[in-house]
Every structure is written in C-alpha cells, then in structure tokens.
Amino acid sequence: MNSLDSVNSVEPFQQLNLTLRDRWRSADDFDTSDADIVVIPSISVDQRELLKIEGFHHYEERLLFSLIRLRNPRTRLVYITSQPLHPSVIDYYLQLLPGIPFSHARDRLLLLSTYDSSTRPLSQKILDRPRLLERIRQAVNHDRAYMICYNSTPLERDLSIQLGIPLFALDPNLLIWGTKSGSRQIFAESDVPHPDGSLLVWSAKDLAVATAELWERQPTLKRIVIKLNEGFSGEGNALLDLRPLEEISPGSATHHDRVATLLERFRTLRFEAKSETWENYSSRIPELGAIAEAFIEGEEKRSPSVQGRVTPIGEVEILSTHDQILGGPSGQIYLGCRFPADEAYRMRLQDLALRVGKTLAEKGVLERFGVDFVAVHNPETNDWDFQAIEINLRKGGTTHPFMTLKFLTNGRYDLSSGLFYSQQGRAKYYMATDNLQKDQYRGLLPNDLMDVIAHHQLHFDTSTETGTVFHLMGCLSEFGKLGLTSIGNSPQQAEDIYRRVVKAIDEETKPSDPNHTLSMRWNSWY
Missing domain, CATH: 3.30.470.20 (ATP-grasp fold, B domain)
Known part of the structure; x- marks a missing residue:
C-alpha cells in the first residue's frame, strides 16, 4: 500500500471503529453480549521471521477459543482459515459448551477457508478473493458485527474497510509502540524500570557502534541482547557474550577498535532461532531495524x-x-x-x-x-x-x-x-x-x-x-x-x-x- 492509500484508509477505519465506542457498556457486557463475530486469525508478521517457528501455519488455530463464545445462544461466529480445519477439532470445541446443544452451536458457526497454503498472511488471501469477501459480508448482521484478529496491520485495516465491519484491535498506525524500540520509549514515558539500551539502528555497523556505547556506559556488563525491532516470540533475539572480549573492554582499547571487533564478533552471536545465521540476520537489520540492550543477570x-x-x-x-x-x-x-x-x-x-x-x-x-x-x-x-x-x-x-x-x-x-x-x-x-x-x-x-x-x-x-x-x-x-x-x-x-x-x-x-x-x-x- 502506498502512503496516499494509507492516509485515505484511516478515516473510514476510524469511523467504523467509533461504532464500538457506541456499543461499549462494560468489559463483561461486551465479552458476553449478543454479537456476530468475524474471527481473522491471520499471523500478519514478517514472514521470514515467522518461518523460524515450526508449524506456524497451524497457529491460525490459536483463536479457536473464540468458539466458546457460542455458549451465548444468540451469538454467531464466522471463522476463516487458510486451509480447512479438521472436523474433529471443531467438534471438540463445540462439545465444551455447557448447556448448549451441539447442533444449535454448530448452526451458528460458519467456517470458511481460502484453500491457500502459501506463506502469505491469511488477511491478504481473503482480500484477494472478492467472492469470499462478499460471502462474509452477507453472513453477518452489520449492526452488531465486529472483527477480531491475532494482530492488527494495514492488511486487517483494509479487510475491516472492505467488509464494512469494525475491527476491535489496534490502529496499525500505532504499531510502533509494540516494537522493541517503541516499547523502550513507552517504558521511559511511564517511569517504568527497564534495561539500559540503544536507540533503533538500521545497519550492522551502527549496531556495533550502539553496542560499544552501551558497554562503555556499563563496563561491568557480561552479556548484551541484540534484538530485531520487529522480532516475534523471542525468535529475533541473539546474545552477545562480552566475557571473552576482555582485550577490548572499556579502558583496554579504543572505541574504534571496540566497534571493529564487535562487528566481527557478531558472526558468533548465539541466536535464539535454531537455524539462524549472521548472514541472514544482518540482512534483516536494514528492513526491520535492531537495538542492543543490557542482558539482565541474576541467580534466581x-x-x-x-x-x-x-x-x-x-x-x-x-x-x-x-x-x-x-x-x-x-x-x-x-x-x-x-x-x-x-x-x-x-x-x-x-x-x-x-x-x-x-x-x-x-x-x-x-x-x-x-x-x-x-x-x-x-x-x-x-x-x-x-x-x-x-x-x-x-x-x-x-x-x-x-x-x-x-x-x-x-x-x-x-x-x-x-x-x-x-x-x-x-x-x-x-x-x-x-x-x-x-x-x-x-x-x-x-x-x-x-x-x-x-x-x-x-x-x-x-x-x-x-x-x-x-x-x-x-x-x-x-x-x-x-x-x-x-x-x-x-x-x-x-x-x-x-x-x-x-x-x-x-x-x-x-x-x-x-x-x-x-x-x-x-x-x-x-
């Protein structure tokens, strides 16, 4: 999406979401009220990072807890996945509902699939299928419908607008506050203790400079965490052990030598993701950004x-x-x-x-x-x-x-x-x-x-x-x-x-x- 499209999509998205404010009475009422709920379990994160997680395409099942909402006899639910779900999995969840006949709950559940096993986010797959979009539109009462999702990105915002259904989730323009660097800014503004760390950088060389500066501020550090700014579930993290690098510790070498050695040392980072390499990791820094952060030590x-x-x-x-x-x-x-x-x-x-x-x-x-x-x-x-x-x-x-x-x-x-x-x-x-x-x-x-x-x-x-x-x-x-x-x-x-x-x-x-x-x-x- 270009910048003009992004700007033009903000107003209708915000207008849709104002209807949620009109419906809101209390948390308990909203969570249990009669509603038509469209569940979009799309894992809309950087796909190369997502590939580090085994079986990630099955993570669309993690929102199946939403089916328990059908215990309300007036709630209807539309659940869309990339590939059809196994019938016994659906039966399993519906049989958990106390006091609700299985057939009654099943009649209020519409399961849809894109029949697309590619690694693209589910939300994009739905947007690419006009007939599927129309079927979702016709399946719900728009006066009481809303969407929920795993995470909110411009894809989910576009889907909300295309369907004319408010999205009960974050405005994607605010995603920065869920990044590693954005989190650090929120902690600072909230006066919440957090580790010393760097600003966001966009190259391996700048990351080495930021790491050296962090070490110079805290000469007693033993380890430093390197984080991709948009890493997922810890898979974008790596650990730099400073203890074998005494010859370039603050006071033992110049800043220039420290940066040069750290840049070379990044090749031996201890990555959290099993198959990660420095060659791949470093290629992501210009795309996602990275920070260096003090590793918190402790016996317990x-x-x-x-x-x-x-x-x-x-x-x-x-x-x-x-x-x-x-x-x-x-x-x-x-x-x-x-x-x-x-x-x-x-x-x-x-x-x-x-x-x-x-x-x-x-x-x-x-x-x-x-x-x-x-x-x-x-x-x-x-x-x-x-x-x-x-x-x-x-x-x-x-x-x-x-x-x-x-x-x-x-x-x-x-x-x-x-x-x-x-x-x-x-x-x-x-x-x-x-x-x-x-x-x-x-x-x-x-x-x-x-x-x-x-x-x-x-x-x-x-x-x-x-x-x-x-x-x-x-x-x-x-x-x-x-x-x-x-x-x-x-x-x-x-x-x-x-x-x-x-x-x-x-x-x-x-x-x-x-x-x-x-x-x-x-x-x-x-």
Missing part, C-alpha cells in the same frame, strides 16, 4: 508478564498476570505460562503495567497489550527487582489460555488479589503451553488424540471446571507439536493435571529413543 530469575486492554472509551483494564516459561539457547523464546504470577509480586506487576497501559491509551492504542518483565530475586532484601523488557500489541501466547478459562467458567478476574474466580467463587489456576513437542508425537492425527483423551479421561470436566483443553491439534501429525491448558483449583492441581496429560500421551506414543526428553523445562515456583 523469572519472566512474568501482565496482560491488559484499552477499551473503546479509553479505560485501561488489567486482565491477567502470568509467570512465563521460556526456552531456547539463552531462555528468551516463549514456551508456556502459569496463571497467575507468583503472589510475591503480581500486585506490583499490575501497578507497573497499569502505568504502561495509561501511556498507551493516551497515544490512542486500543484493545490488547502485554508487558513482559524480568524479575530478579534480591537475597539481601528477600524481594524482587523488576525490569520491563517488551510490549506486545497483539493476542500473545498468554491470551488463548486465559480467554479459554474465562469463557468456559464465565468467571471474573479480581484486580484486588490478582486471582480468577469461577461463578461459584472458586479460585482457578492453570499451566499452559504452545510447545509440547516430541518426535514421538509425529504422525498422531487429531482423531488419535481424541482417542487418547477419551481413554485416559483427560478432557475438561464442566461440572468441576478442571481438566485440560487442547489446541494446535493440527500441528501434531507433521511437527509432533501440541498446545494445551491444564486448569485446576490450585497451582499444584493444575501442574498435576498437566503432567498426567504428558504421561498419558507419552505412554500411547511409546518413543523408540530411550534418551528422549521433554522439550519444556517446568520450574516449581509454587
């Missing part, structure tokens, strides 16, 4: 996050807190989470995220935001120190497990305690992952998973509101990858349920490799 270190949203009337709500489980070579790739975050610090995290949310609201941001932190335990004070490291303006990996819990239980998040309570007043907890992945799971079809669930009674029990809800089932056969959310009435029960699921699937698939190990490291934090 965690990665909590806070999720919130800005409503159409500009109010900021805190939705949840999580302790994230990270993996990868240096522990920067998102694997899963625990809800809620540790009692020792979740209230303080809420306060910090609220500051961030208010700054975002002032800039016009709408809907989801997530703030990732690094928490380091201070043994002298027996307390936790926090540094904010990133803002995500999209439905991240913590969105679908929390919304699954909320829609299944029809419960509420209590801001005063940071706990979630079911309608019966019982606190709920969960462990969730997008990355339960083992070679032995390859070849397991969705129907096979249903057999395992039924045989071992691993399903979610609506009477006790405990059990496991699965997602990313389309990833199983080709990639041996599965997502799940295990819900319990205590942190320990949630963990026990999770481990029982893993054990059952392991037993059913019986690996031939005796050295096979689980791809996730769950730490006992409770």
Whole structure:
C-alpha cells in the first residue's frame, strides 16, 4: 500500500471503529453480549521471521477459543482459515459448551477457508478473493458485527474497510509502540524500570557502534541482547557474550577498535532461532531495524508478564498476570505460562503495567497489550527487582489460555488479589503451553488424540471446571507439536493435571529413543 492509500484508509477505519465506542457498556457486557463475530486469525508478521517457528501455519488455530463464545445462544461466529480445519477439532470445541446443544452451536458457526497454503498472511488471501469477501459480508448482521484478529496491520485495516465491519484491535498506525524500540520509549514515558539500551539502528555497523556505547556506559556488563525491532516470540533475539572480549573492554582499547571487533564478533552471536545465521540476520537489520540492550543477570530469575486492554472509551483494564516459561539457547523464546504470577509480586506487576497501559491509551492504542518483565530475586532484601523488557500489541501466547478459562467458567478476574474466580467463587489456576513437542508425537492425527483423551479421561470436566483443553491439534501429525491448558483449583492441581496429560500421551506414543526428553523445562515456583 502506498502512503496516499494509507492516509485515505484511516478515516473510514476510524469511523467504523467509533461504532464500538457506541456499543461499549462494560468489559463483561461486551465479552458476553449478543454479537456476530468475524474471527481473522491471520499471523500478519514478517514472514521470514515467522518461518523460524515450526508449524506456524497451524497457529491460525490459536483463536479457536473464540468458539466458546457460542455458549451465548444468540451469538454467531464466522471463522476463516487458510486451509480447512479438521472436523474433529471443531467438534471438540463445540462439545465444551455447557448447556448448549451441539447442533444449535454448530448452526451458528460458519467456517470458511481460502484453500491457500502459501506463506502469505491469511488477511491478504481473503482480500484477494472478492467472492469470499462478499460471502462474509452477507453472513453477518452489520449492526452488531465486529472483527477480531491475532494482530492488527494495514492488511486487517483494509479487510475491516472492505467488509464494512469494525475491527476491535489496534490502529496499525500505532504499531510502533509494540516494537522493541517503541516499547523502550513507552517504558521511559511511564517511569517504568527497564534495561539500559540503544536507540533503533538500521545497519550492522551502527549496531556495533550502539553496542560499544552501551558497554562503555556499563563496563561491568557480561552479556548484551541484540534484538530485531520487529522480532516475534523471542525468535529475533541473539546474545552477545562480552566475557571473552576482555582485550577490548572499556579502558583496554579504543572505541574504534571496540566497534571493529564487535562487528566481527557478531558472526558468533548465539541466536535464539535454531537455524539462524549472521548472514541472514544482518540482512534483516536494514528492513526491520535492531537495538542492543543490557542482558539482565541474576541467580534466581523469572519472566512474568501482565496482560491488559484499552477499551473503546479509553479505560485501561488489567486482565491477567502470568509467570512465563521460556526456552531456547539463552531462555528468551516463549514456551508456556502459569496463571497467575507468583503472589510475591503480581500486585506490583499490575501497578507497573497499569502505568504502561495509561501511556498507551493516551497515544490512542486500543484493545490488547502485554508487558513482559524480568524479575530478579534480591537475597539481601528477600524481594524482587523488576525490569520491563517488551510490549506486545497483539493476542500473545498468554491470551488463548486465559480467554479459554474465562469463557468456559464465565468467571471474573479480581484486580484486588490478582486471582480468577469461577461463578461459584472458586479460585482457578492453570499451566499452559504452545510447545509440547516430541518426535514421538509425529504422525498422531487429531482423531488419535481424541482417542487418547477419551481413554485416559483427560478432557475438561464442566461440572468441576478442571481438566485440560487442547489446541494446535493440527500441528501434531507433521511437527509432533501440541498446545494445551491444564486448569485446576490450585497451582499444584493444575501442574498435576498437566503432567498426567504428558504421561498419558507419552505412554500411547511409546518413543523408540530411550534418551528422549521433554522439550519444556517446568520450574516449581509454587
């Protein structure tokens, strides 16, 4: 899209979204009200970065929690994907709905597909199919319809305008505040602690200069994180170890020599993405930009996050807190989470995220935001120190497990305690992952998973509101990858349920490799 097209699309997009403000009464009313919801689960991010994630084209399934909205007998839902979804996956979600006949829910669900397996974003595929656009238009009542998406870009904005349906998501003109450099600016304006780092640069040479300047400001640094400005799920991060570079440390060499050595040293960066190389990584810097940031050290270190949203009337709500489980070579790739975050610090995290949310609201941001932190335990004070490291303006990996819990239980998040309570007043907890992945799971079809669930009674029990809800089932056969959310009435029960699921699937698939190990490291934090 050229700049003139972009300008011309802003006004009709904003006019459409004003209708959301007119409909808004409260968060709970909006989340449960009668509506026609068009779900666009397009992963509209840089496709070369997305290719680093195994099975990424199945991530369109992550918004299937939206089907639970059909528990409202007057809600209708249109769900579009690149390729048709397996029928048993749809049946699985609809059978989770308490008190709703399966056939009634199915009649209110329209599944559409572009039948296009290319790596282009789904939103672009839909825009390229006029007849599909017309079918979506005719399927909804425009007086009560709105769109939701994974992330909002000019593609989703164009789709909203073409359909004449408001998009409950960020205006793409504000995407800068979800980048690495934009996050740092928001943290500074919000007076939220964050690591020392550089401004945005657009070449490897300038990145070496920025890295050298950061090291010179903080001579005791051991490691520095290099981040692509628009990296995804930690896959755009790399780690530079300064400890072997004592001969060019501040005070031991000139700035010019330090820059030259660092530029050469970038070839040995420790990349989070498995197949990444400096040749490819450096080629992305002129396209995406990059920053250098101090790596936070600590003996006992965690990665909590806070999720919130800005409503159409500009109010900021805190939705949840999580302790994230990270993996990868240096522990920067998102694997899963625990809800809620540790009692020792979740209230303080809420306060910090609220500051961030208010700054975002002032800039016009709408809907989801997530703030990732690094928490380091201070043994002298027996307390936790926090540094904010990133803002995500999209439905991240913590969105679908929390919304699954909320829609299944029809419960509420209590801001005063940071706990979630079911309608019966019982606190709920969960462990969730997008990355339960083992070679032995390859070849397991969705129907096979249903057999395992039924045989071992691993399903979610609506009477006790405990059990496991699965997602990313389309990833199983080709990639041996599965997502799940295990819900319990205590942190320990949630963990026990999770481990029982893993054990059952392991037993059913019986690996031939005796050295096979689980791809996730769950730490006992409770």
